[in-house]
Amino acid sequence: MAAEKMEPLMGYRRPDGQIGIRNHVLILPTITCATQTAQRITELVDGTVTFIHQHGCAQVGVDYEQTFRTYVGLGKNPNVYGVVVLGLGCETHQARSVAGELKKAGKPVEVVSIQDYGGTLSAIAEGAKIAAQMVQDASAQQRVPFRFDELIIGTECGGSDACSGLSANPAVGAVSDKIVDLGGTAILAETTELIGAEHLLAQRAADDQVAKRVYEVIQAMENRAFQMGVDIRTGNPSPGNMKGGLTTLEEKSLGAAAKAGSRPLQQLVNYAERPTKKGLVWMDTPGHDIEQLTGMVAGGAQLVLFTTGRGTPTGSPIAPVLKIATNTAIFERMRENIDINAGTIIEGTETVEEVGQRIIDEIVLTCLGKKTKSEILRQHDFGLWRIGPTF
Amino acid sequence: MDSRKQALMLKAADSVAVALRKLEKGSVVSVFFQERMFQIVLKDSIEFGHKFAVVPMRKGDDVRKYGEVIGMASRDIAVGEHVHVHNVEGKRGRGDKIGRRENGTAHGLSAP
Numbered sequence: 001m002a003a004e005k006m007e008p009l010m011g012y013r014r015p016d017g018q019i020g021i022r023n024h025v026l027i028l029p030t031i032t033c034a035t036q037t038a039q040r041i042t043e044l045v046d047g048t049v050t051f052i053h054q055h056g057c058a059q060v061g062v063d064y065e066q067t068f069r070t071y072v073g074l075g076k077n078p079n080v081y082g083v084v085v086l087g088l089g090c091e092t093h094q095a096r097s098v099a100g101e102l103k104k105a106g107k108p109v110e111v112v113s114i115q116d117y118g119g120t121l122s123a124i125a126e127g128a129k130i131a132a133q134m135v136q137d138a139s140a141q142q143r144v145p146f147r148f149d150e151l152i153i154g155t156e157c158g159g160s161d162a163c164s165g166l167s168a169n170p171a172v173g174a175v176s177d178k179i180v181d182l183g184g185t186a187i188l189a190e191t192t193e194l195i196g197a198e199h200l201l202a203q204r205a206a207d208d209q210v211a212k213r214v215y216e217v218i219q220a221m222e223n224r225a226f227q228m229g230v231d232i233r234t235g236n237p238s239p240g241n242m243k244g245g246l247t248t249l250e251e252k253s254l255g256a257a258a259k260a261g262s263r264p265l266q267q268l269v270n271y272a273e274r275p276t277k278k279g280l281v282w283m284d285t286p287g288h289d290i291e292q293l294t295g296m297v298a299g300g301a302q303l304v305l306f307t308t309g310r311g312t313p314t315g316s317p318i319a320p321v322l323k324i325a326t327n328t329a330i331f332e333r334m335r336e337n338i339d340i341n342a343g344t345i346i347e348g349t350e351t352v353e354e355v356g357q358r359i360i361d362e363i364v365l366t367c368l369g370k371k372t373k374s375e376i377l378r379q380h381d382f383g384l385w386r387i388g389p390t391f
Numbered sequence: 392m393d394s395r396k397q398a399l400m401l402k403a404a405d406s407v408a409v410a411l412r413k414l415e416k417g418s419v420v421s422v423f424f425q426e427r428m429f430q431i432v433l434k435d436s437i438e439f440g441h442k443f444a445v446v447p448m449r450k451g452d453d454v455r456k457y458g459e460v461i462g463m464a465s466r467d468i469a470v471g472e473h474v475h476v477h478n479v480e481g482k483r484g485r486g487d488k489i490g491r492r493e494n495g496t497a498h499g500l501s502a503p
Binding site for chain 2: 161196228229231242245249254346
């Protein structure tokens, strides 16, 4: 179906021109020491979100930069109306530096520092006052129509089983193709879980430079296992993957690559980096579910599709995560966490294309405000891909 | 995929098929590949989603699924046997194999 024939979606237009499908006020702690304070503010003020983490201090070089880029990317995500950046005061990831970058996006940004305000209670009071005003301002913003070409959809599989590559992942691949055809962006991630399938994606690269990058990021990821002197299989596939029938990383990867559909690979971006091209884009992330989810959301994804065979509660504080079961048994067992069942493909009662269409329909409803299971359960996961030691 | 199917083979080059339901040891399973169907006697019980051999494999042979290499047989495998971690090992990300190969390199890593 051509983009102009589809019903428009509704979202929140941001000052930088991006469109959000949620209207959160983010309490962004740049340092682990401020995460508890941030949590208290979200308990006081409805409409705010935050996340717990252990980073933001004693980090240097590329590791500092990647963490900084992730914080800024999360704040800039168009699902965020405004940000209260919360620091302690003495950390390496200064709240003021992060806020400075966020202000360039033109959205409301304020800084609260625990040391400047004289302690935890004072910082909570100040942060909550600012957040409460932002939430009221956010609630006054009207939604406007937009089309699929402004969507960035993240794709991910976690807790995979042998059905993942036969049902839910190909269905997400069909959705990825459709979003690309409508002018939007689909992010493929989890470099670790593409080891053994990289040649298939390199063949689809838009140019030689992208193909070269495919082999580079795969080799860099594989070299990390070599440097540790371990069989990557001791960590991936996981015990649950193996119980589900997956034997090797290559087998898991070939199933995971099905999420990427069949369209050309336009770009390969770094972790937490926003794609500058539309179409199918690969983000270099680890296979760790939460680290890749956080990377894609920091890269601007407004919504994430997450397939699972073993079942998982995964969610994001910022982007709705739609979870898709690879088999009917896990869908029935974990209905409270899983939104869509693709197990019908295994049973032969629906085709890959039919399930793909159901996922598109659910994306439309989610953009219009329907809550995903992970949103309802406030599954506000955050994981950061650290690439250097803590000093 | 048809609900009557017990197992599925994905590509002509594949050495394994995937069980679409729990299959009992000793049973005769019909494996479908596109319009073709052939029968295999199972030497093991196969759990839902697990694999069994549709061709005999020698130790060291590539194991194929999706038409691609998913690993290497770590011992001889007969038709109808469960194919999993006990008789297949991955070839990628094998940091444990560094320095143990004849040419002293692992896949994807150039010699020092």
